[in-house]
Amino acid sequence: LFRNRIEALCEKTDLKHADILHWPLFGGRMITAGVMGLIGRFRYILVTDALLQHLETQELDAVISHEIGHIKKNHLLFYLFFFAGYLLLSYATFDLIVYVLIYAEPVYRFLEESGIAGGSIHSAVFSFFIIAIFLFYFRFVFGYFMRNFERQADVYVYTVLKSGQPLISTLEKIAEVSGQPMDKxxxxxxxxxxxxxxxxxxxxxxxxxxxxxxxxxxxxxVYLSFIIIIAGIGYHMNFGKTGKRLSAHLFEKILNQELEKNPENANLYGVLGDVYYNSNRYPEAARAYETAITFKPDNPRVLNNLAWLYATCKDEFIKNPERAVRLAGQALSYEQSPHIWDTLAQSLYETGRMEEAIDAAQQALDLAKGDRTYYKEQLKKFLAAAKAGRI
Incomplete structure (x- = not known):
């Protein structure tokens, strides 16, 4: 009888489903029903024993109408959308959490001085933010929509039945059977x-x-507007110019914090110089590279980078081609690489020593492997300059 009534309601509302199943939730003692599945051929209607035992036929119709309302109003689809929204929110806020962790370093140092391990502090704070975002989103955002979707499913009963009284009496029975306070x-x-x-x-x-x-x-x-804003923030934080600037600033912050702990670490100064150079902060880059070779004068990478900066810098107060030639020569004494020969060639070119620049560019081209287009263009540029009579 019950199956026939449920089938009749599904047919009346054109709800496709695969089957009606017994739901042993809490041993079947709860007066409830549910719908599982987005697609009709994989959709199942679930009913408990208590639902069938305690409800009159019209009340059963009201409960099933409520569940049908969830499907007709696409609530299950929206739930998937809200889960995707949480993933997007987590992705967009991840970098922000990292920034907070980095900029709160003075607080960590104070706690470390109190005897708390630094690694434990970072892990605890990071976990706190992740859990807080999770709880806030699902308790207040997801929960808000769940409550209102349930109310929308309640009033859908008026689409199927003439009155909502059977659902009202069902809710009263649920309170009576479960012992749940009606105002809770x-x-x-x-x-x-x-x-x-x-x-x-x-x-x-x-x-x-x-x-x-x-x-x-x-x-x-409103939620869609919020998600679009979050998506925009996430994109700019990870792929846009704003994100690149923040990442560079964050990296600089980390390097400076490490240098406070290891003030004579040449490698850190070399990397810091790269960060400054890529941000077009040429004076700071020059100082960082100079400090690096002070502590480690046999580092060909830093020597080459500093030589390239002095050879090509647009800031005339920084540009120093003659020193660039000497630095590139030092780098070559430690490592014979095409990019270092190219730096020497560019430095010689900037000083007007064309024949030597051409010889160095040819060395770079001869050593180059893979794509040699850049080195060919460099050699062509120097040959053209020599032909034009640049001295």
Missing amino acids: PNWHHFSIRDRIDYLQKCESDKRWISRQDRKIKKSIA
Whole structure:
């Protein structure tokens, strides 16, 4: 009998489903039902023993109508969308959390001096932010939509049945059987009293039904706007110019913090010089490279980078081609690489020593492997300059 009534309701509302199944939730003692599956051929309607035992036929119709409302209003699809929104939010805020961890370094040092391990502090703070975002999103954002989707499913009963009274009496029975206080809400449902009161409003004025639909549409529009903003922030933080600047600034901050602990670490100064150079902060880059070779004068990478900076810098106060020639020569004494020969060639070119520049460029081209286009273009440039009579 019950199966026939459920089947009839599904046929009336054109709800496709694969089967109606027994749901042993809490041993089947809960008066509830559910729908599982987005696609009709994989969709199942679930009912508990208590639902079938305690409800009259019209009340059963009301509960199934409620579940049908979830499908017709695409609530399951929206839930997937909200989960995707959380993943996007987590992705967009990850870098922000890292920035907070880095800039809160003075606080960590104070705690470390109090005897708390630095690694434990970082892990605890990072975990706190991750858990806080998770709880806030699902408790307040996801929970808000769940409660209002449940109310929308409640009022969908008026689409299937003439009255919402069977659902009202069902809610009263749920409170009686479960012993749950009628005024007690939770994060995913309004209280039973709130649900009954809203249904009674709909009984007297059907405009409350459309008001709930409009409320959800407006809420989704606000949520979509929020997600679009978060997506924009996430994109700019990870792929845009803003993100690159922040990443460079963050990297600089980390390097300077490490240098405070290891003030004679030449490798750190070399990397810091690279950060400054890529940010077009040429005076700072020159100082960092000079400090690096002071502590480690046999580093060909730093020698080459400093030589290239002095040879090509647009800032005339920084540019020093003669020193660039000497630095590139030093780098070559430690490593015979095409890019270092190219630096020497460029430095010689900037000093007007064309024949030597051509010889160095030819050495770079001869040593180059793979794509040699750049080195060919460099040699061509120097040959053209020599032919033009640049001395």
